[in-house]
Amino acid sequence: MSFIINGLLLGGTYALIAVGLTLQYGVARIMNLANGENLVFACFMAFWLYTAFAINPILGIVIIAPMAFVINWLIYSYAMRPLVNRSKTSGQLEVNSILATFGLLFILKGLMKFSFGGGYFTYNYLAEGISIFGHNYGLNRVVAFIAAAVIAGTLYLFLNYTRYGTAIRAVAVNPTSASLVAINVPRASAFAFALGGALTAASGALLSSFYTFHADMGMDFTMKALVIVIMAGVGDVRGAVLAALMLGLTETAIATFVDPGLTAAGTYGLFILVLLFRPQGIFGRSNS
Amino acid sequence: MLKVDNLSVVYGAHRALQDISLYLEKGEIAVILGANGAGKTTLLKTISGLVQPQAGARISVNDQDITGMPAHKIVEAGIALVPEGRGIFxxxxxxxxxxxxxxxxxxxxxxxQRLKLVHEIFPKLAERSSQIALTMSGGEQQMVAIGRALMSNPQFLMLDEPSLGLSPLLSADLFKSLTAIRKTGVGILLVEQNAKQSLAIADRAYLLETGNIIGQGKAADLANDPAVQKAYLGGASAK
Structure with a gap:
């Protein structure tokens, strides 16, 4: 029973990074392999804000997420837009963006290693127990989960019940038609890319409150997010949240009942099964 | 008035449109007839800003130059396109x-008020308001596409083969709704393969062949022109 709650708590943090990636890939059409670096950057920022200024990571999001938004806006405008303008087909853009962001990943990782070193970092925030249904869980994990749920819920409301949110979804469905209803597609793409980075950074700030982090771990989280996004169907925010919870549950179940060393194998096993049998994603419509 | 002067478009080495000039008044329907590959779709895409013309072209709305503007700005200037294949979300x-x-x-x-007007022209859209557009029939999707274009408050509405894939009954309904839209004062530029039905509702027509305008005139005159009948109306004389 307790593995279910542990799995959901873990999945909640995965959900934000996956939603971030699905916005970048689904709307801005950039498969951002450097997205995990947003998360690592946010971990270090949260650590620094907490240890140097006693600003807790939840409050820290208010500083970190806007910073990530601006940085990602600049990355899109200066590093990605030339690729978008040059690529004649979406397939070409996909290949170019994968190669470019793969390079970006090493630049960002190098910068963080240079700034923070290669060591492992952790700090104590709400490191106490809380009892749920008779079992004890880390309070920081529970708080992080609740914060993630609030952020994901807010995003859902924005995307579904505001004019600009609907426009963002329209760009994901059909960019050409979006420009025919007066949507400034290049700007909406930059916005979605920046928002995706900000959400991923928010998940990093939350993760850092209970997770030992280091400058090298970005790629692990990018891959998890990628698995979730493919499982959910590209651009599907609600699906990404559900798939993230599923992945959290799967990982926790394997770690609890089989062996912690096999969690990654389980993740990619699930990934391959989805690719083989539901290439459009578990929740994705075929050929939409 | 929507006015196009000296519009040429080149795709690589292929010249898709050659020195096209045409105009469209508010409250009239002009139809562009032509075979597949004549350049009809390219013409509408270029006016909409999806394709850039060669230097020397001038496209204007009520004397405001919109040549070279991005597509989203051209919508704001008052031109809406219902693209080929509908392009709904x-x-x-x-x-x-x-x-x-x-x-x-x-x-x-x-x-x-415009939503009300769209619901009046296409009552089905009011009934199916919460339905996912993809799950509708072809005719209903065409209503969504036209309704969406009307919502942008256009002075000029361009439609690229709206009757394609519709049954004769549905296309008759479609052409009827276009005349209803004209009554609201919107100018309509219609690209069609269905020459008979479109000439029946149009005020004027242009004949487009391999990127050139080879003829133009009143729709009624063209409908009775033997050469036009031979080329676009399947040869059957429509007396």
């Missing part, structure tokens, strides 16, 4: 598709 609901039609700032004022 399939994963979104009918209501969301219509709401997005009014996304540009030119369409914010009077959005509610």
């Amino acid at each position: 399939g994963a979104l609901s009918v209501a969301e598709n219509l709401e997005l039609g009014a996304f540009g700032k030119q369409a914010h004022k009077g959005q509610k």
Whole structure:
């Protein structure tokens, strides 16, 4: 029973990074392999804000997420837009963006290693127990989960019940038609890319409150997010949240009942099964 | 008035349009007839800003030069396109598709009245408001596409083969709704393969062949022109 709650708590943090990636890939059409670096950057920022200024990571999001938004806006405008303008087909853009962001990943990782070193970092925030249904869980994990749920819920409301949110979804469905209803597609793409980075950074700030982090771990989280996004169907925010919870549950179940060393194998096993049998994603419509 | 002068478009080495000039008044329907590959779709795409013309072209709306503007600015200038294949947002609901039609700032004022007007012209869209657009029939999707374009408060509406894939009955309905739209004062530029039905509702027509305008005139005159009948009306004399 307790593995279910542990799995959901873990999945909640995965959900934000996956939603971030699905916005970048689904709307801005950039498969951002450097997205995990947003998360690592946010971990270090949260650590620094907490240890140097006693600003807790939840409050820290208010500083970190806007910073990530601006940085990602600049990355899109200066590093990605030339690729978008040059690529004649979406397939070409996909290949170019994968190669470019793969390079970006090493630049960002190098910068963080240079700034923070290669060591492992952790700090104590709400490191106490809380009892749920008779079992004890880390309070920081529970708080992080609740914060993630609030952020994901807010995003859902924005995307579904505001004019600009609907426009963002329209760009994901059909960019050409979006420009025919007066949507400034290049700007909406930059916005979605920046928002995706900000959400991923928010998940990093939350993760850092209970997770030992280091400058090298970005790629692990990018891959998890990628698995979730493919499982959910590209651009599907609600699906990404559900798939993230599923992945959290799967990982926790394997770690609890089989062996912690096999969690990654389980993740990619699930990934391959989805690719083989539901290439459009578990929740994705075929050929939409 | 929508005015196009000396419009040429080149795709690589292929010249798709050659020195096209045409105009469209408010409240009239002009139809562009031509075979596949004549350049009809390219013409509408270029006016909409999806394709850039060669230097020397001039496209204007009420004397405002819109040549070379990005597509989203041209919508704001008052030109809406219902693209070939409809281009609706399939994963979104009918209501969301219509709401997005009014996304540009030119369409914010009077959005509610226009939605009412669209629902009057296409009552089905009011009934199916919350339905996901992708799950509708072809004719209904065409209504969504036209309704969405009308929501942008256009002075000029361009449609690229709207009757394609519709049954004769549905296309008759479609042409009827176009005359209803004309009554609201919107100018309509229609690209069609269905020459008979489109000439029947149009005021004027242009004949486009391999990128050139080879003829133009009143729709009624062209409908009775033996050469036009031979080329576009299947040779059957429509007396």
